[in-house]
Amino acid sequence: MGKSATSRTILLLAPLLLFLGLAYVVPFLGVVRWSVTMPEPGLGQYRAVLTDPLVQSVFIRTLRICLIVTAAVLVMAYAIAYVWVRGTSTQRMLAEFCILVPFWISVLTRAFGWLALLSNRGLINTWLQAAGIISEPLALARNEFGVIVGMTHFLIPFAVFPIASAMRAIDERVLLAARGMGASRSRIFWSVFVPLTYGGLIGAALIVFVFALGFFVTPAILGGGRSVMVAELVYLRIFQSPDWGLGAAISVVLVLFIGILLALMRRFIKPAHLVG
Amino acid sequence: MPQRMQLGDAKAAEIKAVSIGKTFGAFRALKDLSLDIGRGEFLTLLGPSGSGKTTFLMILAGFTAPSEGRLMMDGKDITDVPAEDRSYGMVFQGYALFPHLTVEQNIAFPLKVRGRSSADIKRRVGEMVERVGLTGHEKKLPTKLSGGQQQRVALARALAFEPSVLLLDEPFSALDKNLREMMQEEVKRLHQETGTTFVFVTHDQSEALALSSRVAIFNHGELLQVGRPQDVYERPENRFVAEFLGEINLLPLDALRLDGDKAAGQFEDRTIVLSQTRPQIGPKAVAAVRPEHMTIAAIPQNAGHNAIACWIEDATYLGAVTKYHLKTRSGTSIAVSMPTAATAPFAHRSDVWVSWPTEQGFLLPHQNETRA
Numbered sequence: 258m259g260k261s262a263t264s265r266t267i268l269l270l271a272p273l274l275l276f277l278g279l280a281y282v283v284p285f286l287g288v289v290r291w292s293v294t295m296p297e298p299g300l301g302q303y304r305a306v307l308t309d310p311l312v313q314s315v316f317i318r319t320l321r322i323c324l325i326v327t328a329a330v331l332v333m334a335y336a337i338a339y340v341w342v343r344g345t346s347t348q349r350m351l352a353e354f355c356i357l358v359p360f361w362i363s364v365l366t367r368a369f370g371w372l373a374l375l376s377n378r379g380l381i382n383t384w385l386q387a388a389g390i391i392s393e394p395l396a397l398a399r400n401e402f403g404v405i406v407g408m409t410h411f412l413i414p415f416a417v418f419p420i421a422s423a424m425r426a427i428d429e430r431v432l433l434a435a436r437g438m439g440a441s442r443s444r445i446f447w448s449v450f451v452p453l454t455y456g457g458l459i460g461a462a463l464i465v466f467v468f469a470l471g472f473f474v475t476p477a478i479l480g481g482g483r484s485v486m487v488a489e490l491v492y493l494r495i496f497q498s499p500d501w502g503l504g505a506a507i508s509v510v511l512v513l514f515i516g517i518l519l520a521l522m523r524r525f526i527k528p529a530h531l532v533g
Numbered sequence: 534m535p536q537r538m539q540l541g542d543a544k545a546a547e548i549k550a551v552s553i554g555k556t557f558g559a560f561r562a563l564k565d566l567s568l569d570i571g572r573g574e575f576l577t578l579l580g581p582s583g584s585g586k587t588t589f590l591m592i593l594a595g596f597t598a599p600s601e602g603r604l605m606m607d608g609k610d611i612t613d614v615p616a617e618d619r620s621y622g623m624v625f626q627g628y629a630l631f632p633h634l635t636v637e638q639n640i641a642f643p644l645k646v647r648g649r650s651s652a653d654i655k656r657r658v659g660e661m662v663e664r665v666g667l668t669g670h671e672k673k674l675p676t677k678l679s680g681g682q683q684q685r686v687a688l689a690r691a692l693a694f695e696p697s698v699l700l701l702d703e704p705f706s707a708l709d710k711n712l713r714e715m716m717q718e719e720v721k722r723l724h725q726e727t728g729t730t731f732v733f734v735t736h737d738q739s740e741a742l743a744l745s746s747r748v749a750i751f752n753h754g755e756l757l758q759v760g761r762p763q764d765v766y767e768r769p770e771n772r773f774v775a776e777f778l779g780e781i782n783l784l785p786l787d788a789l790r791l792d793g794d795k796a797a798g799q800f801e802d803r804t805i806v807l808s809q810t811r812p813q814i815g816p817k818a819v820a821a822v823r824p825e826h827m828t829i830a831a832i833p834q835n836a837g838h839n840a841i842a843c844w845i846e847d848a849t850y851l852g853a854v855t856k857y858h859l860k861t862r863s864g865t866s867i868a869v870s871m872p873t874a875a876t877a878p879f880a881h882r883s884d885v886w887v888s889w890p891t892e893q894g895f896l897l898p899h900q901n902e903t904r905a
Contacts, residue, residue, distance in 0.1 A: 431630070431632070434623065434629040437594055437616050437621060438623075439617050439620055448642075455633075
C-alpha cells in the first residue's frame with residue numbers, strides 16, 4: 258500500500274477510531290485504574306482474581322460453556338453452510354431464512370423465547386408431561402444447559418458466514434476429480450471437502466469463542482443466576498456488591514485474554530475469510 | 534454395502550458410444566453420436582467451444598448422464614455406472630489438484646481410495662514421481678509448483694492406479710507455447726509407455742494432429758468426421774472440417790464433370806482436374822487445396838498439375854516458410870505457403886502462376902452443410 262493510500266485509509270477510518278477511542282478506550286483506561294486503586298493501590302485485586310475460588314469457578318465455567326458452545330455452533334453452522342452453498346435453490350432459500358431471521362430479532366427477545374420453550378412450565382416440558390413421557394419437568398433452563406442452548410442459537414449465523422465463504426472457494430473440479438478416482442461420497446467429504454474448509458472453520462471458531470466469552474444477556478436470563486459467566490460476574494461485582502476493584506480486575510483479565518485470541522486470529526487467518 | 538462393479542482391470546479398454554444424445558433444457562449439446570474408441574488408441578475430440586466435445590468427455594467419465602443412447606466398455610453396458618465405479622483416470626482443465634495435499638499425497642490419493650497397502654502406495658508414488666520428472670518436489674504443495682509441474686502431478690495422479698482409460702480435458706490450455714509442446718511430447722510418451730486408451734479434448738487443431746492416432750471433429754453437437762490425422766486433414770468430408778483443421782483454398786467450380794475417380798470443372802478460363810472420392814456430390818462444388826500443396830512459378834506447370842493465373846498481393850516471411858497472399862483474375866483469394874529456402878522471392882504485385890498436383894486437390898460440397 259502506498260503512502261497516500263495509507264493516509265486515505267486512516268482518514269476514512271477516523272470517525273470510527275475517534276468514536277471507539279472516546280467511547281471504549283478512555284473509559285476502559287478508567288476501569289484499569291480502578292483495578293489497581295480500589296480499595297487501595299496495588300495488585301491485590303489481580304491476586305484475588307487468580308486465587309478467589311468463586312472467581313476461579315466462574316472463569317472455568319465460562320471457558321467450559323464457551324468451548325461447548327463453539328463446538329456445537331461449528332457442527333450446526335457447518336451443516337447450514339453446506340445446505341446454503343451446495344443445496345438446491347429451495348434449500349438455499351430455506352437456509353438463508355434460517356440464518357437471517359434470528360439476526361432481525363433482539364438478543365433479549367430470543368433469550369425470553371428460549372425461556373418460554375425450556376422453562377419448567379415451558380412448551381417442551383408441558384408437552385412432554387401431557388404426552389406422559391415424563392412426570393417431573395426436565396431442568397432445561399435456569400442452568401448451564403439453557404445458557405448453552407441460547408448462546409449456540411445466537412452465535413450460529415456468525416459461524417455460517419466464514420464457513421460458507423470457505424466452501425464457496427472450493428473448485429468443483431477438485432471434487433469431481435476425487436469422484437473420478439473412485440472416492441466414495443463420505444471419503445470426498447472427509448478427506449477433501451472438510452480439509453479445504455479448515456481456514457473458515459478456524460476463523461468461525463475464534464469469532465464464536467471470543468464473542469461467547471463476553472456474553473451477558475443470554476446467560477443472565479437463561480442461567481437464572483445459577484450459571485453465572487464472567488460478564489455477569491463483573492456486573493454483579495460492580496452493581497450489587499460494591500467491589501469495583503475486583504470487577505475492574507476481572508474485566509481487564511477478560512479483555513487481555515480476548516486480545517491474545519484476536520492476535521492469534523490475525524496471525525492464522527486472512528480477514529477475507531471472516532466475511533461472507 | 535453392495536458389491537461395487539469393478540471395471541478398469543484391463544490395461545486398456547475399448548469403448549463404444551451408441552447414438553449418444555444430450556440435451557440441457559432446450560439446448561441439444563450432443564446429437565446422435567456413435568463412435569468406437571479402440572483399445573489403447575489416442576483419440577482426440579476436436580472442435581470449437583460449445584461443439585459438444587467436453588460434454589461427450591463428461592459422459593465418458595460418468596459425470597454427466599446421456600439423455601439418449603448407450604455407452605459400452607469391453608462389451609458391457611456402462612451407461613448407468615457412476616463415475617466413481619468407472620475407474621478412469623482424468624486430467625482436468627486447470628488440473629484440479631488437491632490444494633491441501635502435497636505432490637506425493639495427491640498421487641497417492643487414488644491408490645488409498647483403492648485400499649492399496651502403504652508399501653505398495655509408496656513404491657507406486659515413487660515410480661510415478663520419477664516417470665513425470667518431479668523428483669525432489671514430492672513434499673511440496675501444488676501452489677508452490679509451476680504450471681508445467683502441476684500438469685505433471687495431474688498426469689501422475691491420473692495414471693497412478695493404471696486406469697484402463699485416461700481422459701484429458703484441454704489439459705494444456707493454460708500453458709505457454711514452449712511448455713505446451715514439451716507437455717505434448719510427454720503425454721505422447723506416457724501413452725506409448727502405458728498403452729492405456731487416451732481420450733483427449735482440445736480446440737487446438739495442431740495439437741490434435743500432432744498427438745492423436747485418430748481425431749474426432751465436433752461442431753454444434755455433431756460428430757462430423759473421425760479418422761487418422763492425415764485423413765481428416767487431407768481428405769476432410771465437409772467444409773467445416775476442411776477449414777477448422779487449417780487454412781484451405783476453396784475455388785468454386787462450374788460445369789462439373791465426374792469421371793470415375795477423377796472430376797473436372799471450370800475455374801475462370803482453366804480446367805481444374807481433381808481426384809474425387811465423393812460420387813454423391815451435388816452439381817455445385819468447390820476445389821479445395823491446402824496452401825502448402827501449391828507452388829508459385831512464372832509459368833504454369835503442366836504435366837499432372839492444375840494451374841491458375843494470379844497476382845501477388847502480399848508476402849509474409851515466417852522463417853522456414855513464406856506465406857503468399859494472392860488474388861485470381863476474378864478476385865478469389867488464394868494462400869500459398871512455400872519453403873523459404875526453395876524459392877526466390879517474388880516481386881510484389883507481379884503476375885504469376887499457382888500450380889498444384891491434381892492428386893492434392895479434392896472436391897467439397899459448395900454449401901457448407903454443417904453451418905447451414
